[in-house]
Ligand SMILES: Nc1ncnc2c1ncn2[C@@H]1O[C@H](COP(=O)(O)OP(=O)(O)O)[C@@H](O)[C@H]1O
């Protein structure tokens with residue numbers, strides 16, 4: 214059974230439908246890229262998968278022992294966080310602050326998890342730095358570290374390279390690819406078709422038609438050809 | 444001057460005033476950061492006006508311990524405001540404005556119509572800006588203040604990590620399975636308790652200042668949530684203590700003196716922040 218199976222899903226706000234007839238599935242170890250124009254409902258889809266919004270119709274099934282709360286995610290940058298006084302360490306460890314089952318205080322093991330995650334993403338030296346004084350790329354890494362603390366199974370990334378310079382973008386993609394090779398399932402929203410084609414195993418194209426296909430199928434389709442040429 | 448102070452300190456009421464003042468200042472600074480960053484400052488403001496209205500009712504009904512009426516009313520309003528605020532932002536703000544202004548008007552009207560006191564303006568003034576000195580607190584009010592402050596402190600310490608994650612990124616907390624609504628409710632109730640407490644110290648119009656200034660000051664100088672929280676608690680206590688001292692010695696109104704000291708501290712912290720920034 215697949216990790217996530219989406220059937221005839223329609224999304225939106227109140228009764229305004231943003232996207233409909235979405236059908237796709239995500240298996241263990243997949244790297245799914247969601248592409249499409251601004252406003253096509255990519256972020257809304259992500260919020261619905263995370264359970265932050267109710268679907269207007271259709272269903273989302275979680276399988277293989279995955280619970281909807283086992284998903285780590287990297288939000289599109291929000292304004293509130295921009296002037297929040299918080300150190301990198303405080304933010305990353307907050308990824309471990311889950312549900313009622315967790316105790317109220319962090320254990321020694323939690324702290325070790327944070328240190329090893331920082332190490333893994335190459336940001337150990339930033340541990341005591343203030344989040345809002347970091348560069349865009351560093352901030353994204355911190356949020357990625359938090360997502361990894363929340364889960365090792367599957368991460369959702371909403372435009373993780375938006376606003377990054379080319380070097381930082383490349384590094385971010387490489388890091389995500391490494392994680393995927395280590396067995397983390399990745400769902401990434403991106404504007405960048407070239408990157409999607411380069412790294413992903415599956416592609417969901419959102420727009421007038423929602424097309425879900427493997428990378429190879431996508432490249433050979435009319436849609437993919439149009440998109441990659443333009 | 445020291446003589447005068449030690450003379451005053453012999454009175455139990457003066458000592459109580461200092462204990463209560465310091466506890467209240469400590470509690471009110473704790474949630475300042477959350478309030479500022481979650482854009483809850485509005486709710487704080489609205490609630491203080493509701494508390495004023497409730498206070499007026501309590502005064503009209505001649506309750507000896509007004510807090511017993513004011514506290515439940517304020518808590519219920521906090522929960523209601525949070526509910527409406529969560530659904531749609533604009534409506535939430537409008538609801539707050541309506542409730543708070545309405546409560547102010549009704550409170551004053553009630554006091555005006557039913558009050559038997561010869562000094563109505565004085566009564567209203569002291570509810571809005573704090574009594575001339577908090578020495579007028581009764582013994583039972585002092586006990587209640589101390590108990591509530593300790594409860595607030597314990598809740599804050601227990602839920603510190605949860606409060607951080609809900610304040611920093613509510614969506615993430617929700618997505619990873621935290622009962623965010625529950626925590627927001629907890630925060631709203633604690634804010635309501637703090638407001639009722641702070642009303643004793645500085646009056647309903649100045650509560651926001653007591654809650655927000657220490658947090659804003661700390662945010663000028665410190666960069667992590669923990670250091671900001673600790674520094675704003677320390678700063679708030681120091682300001683309240685100095686304010687109380689000045690007001691006892693110089694005979695100035697307690698509430699406004701404390702808030703004036705808080706404002707002063709804010710400017711000092713701003714300047715400190717500029718220096719720190721300039722040095723890198
Ligand atoms: N909170 C909201 N309330 C109502 N409509 C929204 C909200 N957020 C986004 N939308 C609308 O939903 C559509 C899809 O938005 P979004 O999912 O953010 O697109 P994308 O991430 O693909 O750029 C847009 O037309 C946007 O205006």
Ligand SMILES: [Mg+2]
Pocket residue numbers: 255256257289371
């Ligand atoms: Mg988006």
